[in-house]
Amino acid sequence: MEFKQPSLKELLAQRQTLQQQVTAARQREAELVLAEIVRKMREYQISLADLMGREHESQEVTTTPVPKYRDLQSGATWSGRGRAPHWIVDKNRDDFLVRA
Structure with a gap:
C-alpha cells in the first residue's frame, strides 16, 4: 500500500481549517x-478595585519628574532618570544642574 503525501494546497487548507477551530475553541x-x-466576584463580593489591589485605590496620580539638569543651549531638560541625553553624555553634570 502506497502512502500519498498531501499537496501544499491541501495542507494549507487543513491549516486554515484548524486555525479557525483553534480560534473558535x-x-x-x-x-x-x-x-x-x-460569578466568583459576585459570590465573594469582590469589586474591580479589590481585584486590582487595594493600594491601587490610594495611589496618587504620578507626576512628571522635576528636571534636575538643563541644557542651556537648547533648553532641554533631564530628570536624571533613565538614559542620559546626548547633550550631557561624557560631560560634567554639575555644569548642567538646575539651580532653584
Missing part, C-alpha cells in the same frame, strides 16, 4: 472563564 473557553470569574 479559544473564544468559547475565554467566555466560560470570564463567566466563572464574574
Whole structure:
C-alpha cells in the first residue's frame, strides 16, 4: 500500500481549517472563564478595585519628574532618570544642574 503525501494546497487548507477551530475553541473557553470569574466576584463580593489591589485605590496620580539638569543651549531638560541625553553624555553634570 502506497502512502500519498498531501499537496501544499491541501495542507494549507487543513491549516486554515484548524486555525479557525483553534480560534473558535479559544473564544468559547475565554467566555466560560470570564463567566466563572464574574460569578466568583459576585459570590465573594469582590469589586474591580479589590481585584486590582487595594493600594491601587490610594495611589496618587504620578507626576512628571522635576528636571534636575538643563541644557542651556537648547533648553532641554533631564530628570536624571533613565538614559542620559546626548547633550550631557561624557560631560560634567554639575555644569548642567538646575539651580532653584
